[in-house]
Amino acid sequence: MLPAHKESVRHHPAKFLVGVLLHAGLILALALLLLLALRPALALRVLPWAQPPLLLALACGLYLASRRALSATLRFMSTPDDYLAILASCGLLFATVAAAHSSMPAAALLYAAALLLYLPLGKLRHAAFFFAARLDYGRRLGHRGVYPPPAAGRPEPAGRPEPAGRPEPAGTRPQRETNPPNGAIPADRAEAAR
Amino acid sequence: MRDAARLPENRPPETTALPGGERATPASPPPPLPLPATPTGEGPDRLARARAALAAAMRGRAAYHLHACVRCGLCAETCHIHLAEPEPRNHPGAKVARVLSHYRREHTFLGRRLPGLVGARELNDETLAELAETAYGRCTACGRCGLHCSVGLDVAAVIRAARHALAASGVVPQGLRSTVDNQLRTGNQMAITREELRSTADWLSQSLRDEMGDGEAGIPVDQPGRRVLYLINPREVKFFPLSLIAAAGVFHAAGESWTLSSRFYDVTNYGFYSGDDAAAEELTRRVMAEADALGVEEIVLSECGHGFRAFRWEGPDWMGRPYRLPVRSVLELLEEYLDGGRLRVDPARNSERVTLHDPCNLVRWGGVSEPQRRVLRRVVSDFVEMTPNRAHNFCCGGGGGMLSMSEFGERRVKSGRVKADQIRATGARIVATPCHNCADQLIEISKRYKLGVEIQAVAELVYNALALDPPPAAGA
Numbered sequence: 270m271l272p273a274h275k276e277s278v279r280h281h282p283a284k285f286l287v288g289v290l291l292h293a294g295l296i297l298a299l300a301l302l303l304l305l306a307l308r309p310a311l312a313l314r315v316l317p318w319a320q321p322p323l324l325l326a327l328a329c330g331l332y333l334a335s336r337r338a339l340s341a342t343l344r345f346m347s348t349p350d351d352y353l354a355i356l357a358s359c360g361l362l363f364a365t366v367a368a369a370h371s372s373m374p375a376a377a378l379l380y381a382a383a384l385l386l387y388l389p390l391g392k393l394r395h396a397a398f399f400f401a402a403r404l405d406y407g408r409r410l411g412h413r414g415v416y417p418p419p420a421a422g423r424p425e426p427a428g429r430p431e432p433a434g435r436p437e438p439a440g441t442r443p444q445r446e447t448n449p450p451n452g453a454i455p456a457d458r459a460e461a462a463r
Numbered sequence: 464m465r466d467a468a469r470l471p472e473n474r475p476p477e478t479t480a481l482p483g484g485e486r487a488t489p490a491s492p493p494p495p496l497p498l499p500a501t502p503t504g505e506g507p508d509r510l511a512r513a514r515a516a517l518a519a520a521m522r523g524r525a526a527y528h529l530h531a532c533v534r535c536g537l538c539a540e541t542c543h544i545h546l547a548e549p550e551p552r553n554h555p556g557a558k559v560a561r562v563l564s565h566y567r568r569e570h571t572f573l574g575r576r577l578p579g580l581v582g583a584r585e586l587n588d589e590t591l592a593e594l595a596e597t598a599y600g601r602c603t604a605c606g607r608c609g610l611h612c613s614v615g616l617d618v619a620a621v622i623r624a625a626r627h628a629l630a631a632s633g634v635v636p637q638g639l640r641s642t643v644d645n646q647l648r649t650g651n652q653m654a655i656t657r658e659e660l661r662s663t664a665d666w667l668s669q670s671l672r673d674e675m676g677d678g679e680a681g682i683p684v685d686q687p688g689r690r691v692l693y694l695i696n697p698r699e700v701k702f703f704p705l706s707l708i709a710a711a712g713v714f715h716a717a718g719e720s721w722t723l724s725s726r727f728y729d730v731t732n733y734g735f736y737s738g739d740d741a742a743a744e745e746l747t748r749r750v751m752a753e754a755d756a757l758g759v760e761e762i763v764l765s766e767c768g769h770g771f772r773a774f775r776w777e778g779p780d781w782m783g784r785p786y787r788l789p790v791r792s793v794l795e796l797l798e799e800y801l802d803g804g805r806l807r808v809d810p811a812r813n814s815e816r817v818t819l820h821d822p823c824n825l826v827r828w829g830g831v832s833e834p835q836r837r838v839l840r841r842v843v844s845d846f847v848e849m850t851p852n853r854a855h856n857f858c859c860g861g862g863g864g865m866l867s868m869s870e871f872g873e874r875r876v877k878s879g880r881v882k883a884d885q886i887r888a889t890g891a892r893i894v895a896t897p898c899h900n901c902a903d904q905l906i907e908i909s910k911r912y913k914l915g916v917e918i919q920a921v922a923e924l925v926y927n928a929l930a931l932d933p934p935p936a937a938g939a
Contacts, residue, residue, distance in 0.1 A: 270610070270615070272613070275610075275611045275612070275613060276538075276540060276541050276611040277535075277537035277538050277540075277541065277611050277612060277613040278537070278613055280537070280540050281537045284535070284537060285537065285613055288535065288613070340536065341551065342536060342539070342551045342554055342557075343534065343536045345551035345552075345554075345557055346534050346536070346551065346554060346556050346557040346560040347534060347560075347582075348560075348564075348580070348581055348582030349579065349580050349581070349582070350573070350580050350581040350582065351534060353580070390571075390572055390573050391573060391580075391581065392533065392581075394530050395530060395531050395532070395533050395614070398526075398527050398528075398530040398531040398616075399531050399614055399615075401527040401531070402527040402528045402530075402531035402614065402615060402616040402617065403531075403614075403615040403616075405524045405527050405528070405617070406528070406609065406615060406616065406617045406620075407615075409617075410830075413776060413828070413829060413830040414830030414831075415826075415827060415828070415829075415830045415832075415854055416854065418832070418853065418854065419832060419833050
């Protein structure tokens with residue numbers, strides 16, 4: 270589902286854009302720091318050009334941190350870890366910007382390494398779970414014929430079971446749908462049912 | 464109109480005359496419990512059960528969604544409960560955060576070592592009660608916030624994981640627990656006896672024969688070798704027989720070979736709502752065994768949102784194997800009849816403006832959004848969509864088992880304000896909804912918000928549009 274189709278985006282386009290800019294800046298910062306580790310000379314030539322987007326992302330991050338602190342609803346659902354995550358991310362952007370002007374650019378690499386250690390422990394783990402959640406949710410809705418929405422043409426009727434196979438234990442790993450998807454009913458069966 | 468005032472006048476008294484002069488007994492003792500009742504909130508191990516169930520639920524897919532939430536707060540306007548009562552506790556992000564706080568405390572490194580940093584909270588009697596208030600009382604698990612989530616996570620999966628933990632610990636609202644226990648004990652959520660079902664089917668059959676002017680029409684019960692086993696909502700037997708008459712009339716007009724079962728005919732599955740998967744699986748398994756015993760070729764589900772989702776999609780997962788038989792909604796069958804020319808309908812018989820409410824579990828979770836529309840366009844003369852619709856439709860407020868939990872009744876009706884506004888904007892006189900839960904809630908919000916609309920099942924409108932020869936009696 271495209272962002273433009275989501276109410277969360279349609280109701281809050283500016284806030285959504287701020288979030289996108291922050292994440293784009295973080296990806297850029299990580300890419301530059303990787304370059305700094307592998308090709309320091311090249312990275313130091315590129316870093317000055319990356320200052321504007323990194324600073325923009327830093328501003329976005331600081332805005333999001335202040336928004337979390339100032340909104341009563343967001344404060345209600347936030348934990349110290351939420352503030353730590355956004356400020357640590359801002360720190361990464363700052364360290365990357367500073368690397369271009371510092372006599373010790375490797376300090377930014379140390380900061381990034383520390384951040385990567387924290388990443389799987391706190392809120393930043395959404396960096397991985399974002400993809401897992403979307404994959405799981407999309408597969409489920411797709412399997413059931415919910416999304417993408419049925420075209421103007423006629424969707425197939427709901428399905429006939431596939432031959433019984435090895436049962437999947439529920440709850441031990443991401444469950445796959447045991448029933449066949451919508452549209453699995455063979456044409457001859459549909460005809461016979463008429 | 465789905466209202467007790469329109470029950471057929473020949474509704475029998477407690478004791479019913481059966482063909483052949485026999486008298487049906489009004490009630491008989493229910494059979495013994497085939498399963499232990501749902502877990503209770505007693506016992507020293509209830510917290511351990513809750514922790515284990517939460518962990519087990521998270522080992523499935525729910526953990527993905529739990530950890531993907533960034534609490535950005537952008538989903539506030541997607542939730543009908545938060546729209547009606549915009550307080551922080553009703554925000555979908557806050558509901559996820561509450562579940563996350565307990566999961567973190569028990570099952571994550573930082574939650575165990577630095578609970579204050581990540582807001583981790585221990586599961587104890589007090590927090591379990593708060594979690595129940597959130598998971599059962601502030602969320603219908605309708606999934607609308609997930610569909611519109613900027614990250615793209617399934618909030619309802621997280622709520623269902625919390626319900627699993629609560630069901631395992633026995634902290635389930637009494638009304639919901641009783642409904643599940645009724646289903647396990649008697650085979651149906653309203654504890655209707657087999658005799659009562661048979662006698663109701665008899666007098667409804669007589670009404671149907673009178674209305675259709677056809678002595679062959681009727682509601683077959685426990686007939687082996689029929690093509691279709693039809694599952695119904697027990698509310699149709701107890702309170703809304705017109706929808707059962709309508710389905711039976713349509714089946715008869717289409718020449719369908721079908722039967723009800725007097726033992727396991729309940730399309731609902733409140734174990735799905737409570738989070739008790741063992742009960743939900745048992746209820747599913749019984750129906751499948753009954754279908755095998757009757758030798759049917761197909762199971763058709765009456766108009767029921769969560770019943771469709773539970774049987775069509777969740778049941779095979781609970782049982783760990785695919786069904787032997789196809790399972791589909793009666794809406795798909797109705798469309799098939801119309802496509803195949805098996806029904807002659809006259810939309811002029813439904814001349815008032817009709818709109819359609821999409822039940823969340825049927826449409827957003829079940830993928831059945833179009834058959835009911837194509838059917839309605841052929842049987843009513845003035846059909847209008849409400850906005851938003853289909854997978855984006857707002858929950859009526861009665862989902863997630865809300866109707867069985869009286870302690871949340873006022874919040875439920877308040878949350879229906881969003882749906883009331885949607886309906887009012889259409890100018891419709893009739894709201895069709897293929898779900899009895901939704902119908903009950905819509906009747907209530909129509910009264911509360913003075914909408915003045917009638918609530919009907921899709922099959923009722925199809926039945927009303929049947930071009931019978933001779934024409935149906937007045938009031939059919």
